[in-house]
Amino acid sequence: MRLPESQLAVLEAASATESISVDRLADNTGLKPETVTRAAFDLRDDGLVSIDETVQTSAEITAEATEYLEDGLPEVRLYRAAIDAGADTEPVQMGQLIGASGLAGPQVNIALSNFARKGYGSIDSGAVSADPDADPDTDPEHNALAGLADGETVADEDILAQLERRDLIVRSEQTVRSVTLTDDAVTALMEGIEVAETVDRLTPEMLTSGEWDDVEFTEYNVAADAPSIEGGRKHILRQTADRVKDVLVGMGFKEMEGPHADADFWINDCLFMPQDHPARTHWDRFALDVPPIQSVPEDLVERVEDAHRNGVGEDGDGYHSPWSRGFAEAIALRGHTTSLSMRYLSGYAGADIEPPKRYFSVEKVYRNDTLDPTHLLEFFQIEGWVMAEDLSVRDLMGTFEEFYAQFGITDIQFKPHYNPYTEPSFELFGTHPTTGELVEIGNSGMFRAEVLEPLGIECDVMAWGLALERLLMLMYGFEDIRDVHGTLCDLELLRETEVLY
Template structure:
């Protein structure tokens, strides 16, 4: 029998009495472990050796895990500060008292209610008197792992891993033992075969490749796992949404993330004393604080609509309206600011119906973090400008759009918006939980919005949540599995866009 040199070395070093680890065989044969493993698998195919393997998993703390082991988990710091405040307390004050900053704030908010430490609603935080931070399973697990102990509860380890506080390391141990056929082969004698591992230019030019023996290539041998870069599933879904809307005849809009409150809210007939326009609902800019280039004639028309309404059947709000507030800069809370820019003619010039526009862009809201809300997310904005539009046209557009993603069970619910009438919300069924999930808001723009912008035909519009669409197509239940502090890397590496 003839064998390649590496296989012969492993066969001779293997024992029939004791299974030998790959590393020990590598030392005895002076070969590297991957070469020994490949030779062992080849010998196993010939029945000359047996290869057994076992996988051991170890868990170690990350740098962030060590930090929280020393300083405490952010949610516990928030709880202790809230408990010391004794009662319902302003969230900002508790965060300051807990000495939390940057990403730690988001982490504390996302885990506080989940662990039963209390509630966070409308900017107010409460502490549950029965909560016991010392019994926090994640806190105790960090301490146990640091002390060299093992954790039996896989759900706790999963949570710590998702928070990037621990890392799992899987180690595969392989052992090789001679079989009876292997012993027989050695007794009968085994020679080294002159084999070639790969074709070289010299073999081809000299013609020697016709006479040499090529080593068999084991396609089942282990290879190092590599995770190459790939486009984020949310970005790929956004591109798919764009393809669908372009295919439906829409043209893409573009505009600033930081904009004047005038374009974000005033043009949408949103009263300046609306709760969403306070510091609790928006991110205002500190530097610069306001915009200069607003069209004065449009500003005056919008002001008049707010104060007195439009036409004989509209009274307006009769509430204070200040141009200074309209000029203040903030991160846009919705991409409907782009719709107001385009409809006014300010962005691309005066528009003549029919027109169809859309955008898939990021928006920013001062929301409480939970499974369906983040401080920033993507909104699918759209508008159709035409004569004699109705709710049926709007519902038909949604039906056609969502069918492209396999969603055919849409439900509609009437609602109220300051800038649309009639208005309705869209809902879809979650494929895993069966719950009805809100996925968007829509309606026909009111005359109080359109007339100041100089639009004298119907405009139907909507704002849909890109992340909610992803929830319905892929079945995940927490928006933070896609982006945020709890992102699921395995999901991002393996998820495919649903067409």
């Protein structure tokens, strides 16, 4: 019998009386585990070995668990503080114990939710009573974490499941394969096996020399396991952004571009946003400590300031609020990409603005928002505007219906809204495919005269800012945008999510 060298090495290292794992065979033969696995499957197909497969589950503690091993589980710290405060004889107010235990933030809720569950005591009307017979030194969850940290195995499935629910461990499964020689293999080894020269590809040199007739070609087992290789791919959010661009270009729009950090003049003043508006304070705005922009067009600054102070037209009325040239020139990260619209509509970006015109951008914006499932500190906005004669809200609503229909979204709802820069204005809502809840997906309206007249625009302009991430949620059913990007991003989810067109 003739066998490839790797198969013969596996046969000689395996045993007929003992099942030997692939990793041990790899160590004994000096071959890679994947080479041993491939050889073992080929030998099994020839009836020379049998392969047993078992699934082993392993658990690793998380960073949070490591912290608890050093400082103690939150419920244990609460119990010890309760004992020290005499809560084993008379209830003690929870606030006093929280401070004494040093718990803060999410750890407080974690301690409260696990305190009674573990029998450390009870909580009634904000007062804590501790069980004097409880023994935190034998806390099974703490001991299990300590054992896992030392490389030990924890057999109690209930404890492991509880630790996993608390995000204190991460469990993974691994298939372990073991090889045993068959009687045919023992017979073949006793009779002697020769090493066959094998090659895994046919080369031009083999054909011209005739060597191909003297070698044995390796058989390929397409059913054998192979190492998983995750190549790079375009992020699903970027794929959706590209799709949005294709749709808008197909609808006759041209793309805008411009700076992420810009003068407040372009970001807000041109939009008839008063300088004392709450959205222009540090609560919503990322100001940059850099020199102000000096290149804003002087004549446009004067017209915008006049609109703020006095309004436009015979019946116009301004804000009668402070207006500072220095504030207008100060640099901030743009809170919306409407700053690009202002640059283009003013002609300052060099664009041809003779009507009719359609422009869009899909760019990142920055806001000092509170993080939650639908809000991030930075996100992508789908900016767009159409300039033409005799536009109406009906044209704007029809544009949205046509745009969202390209993504399979046909249930758009509109709600009247107030914006300082558009009138009339309305918000857009779509139905989340999983929760059934209405999700705000954008804001829009017709630019006011106070915006258009200083820019020199004499026709109608309808405009909007739509959230790319919210569109993604409606397309794919994501309930938390942090699952898609950021520190909580689920890479497996991104790898497995099918691209929608």
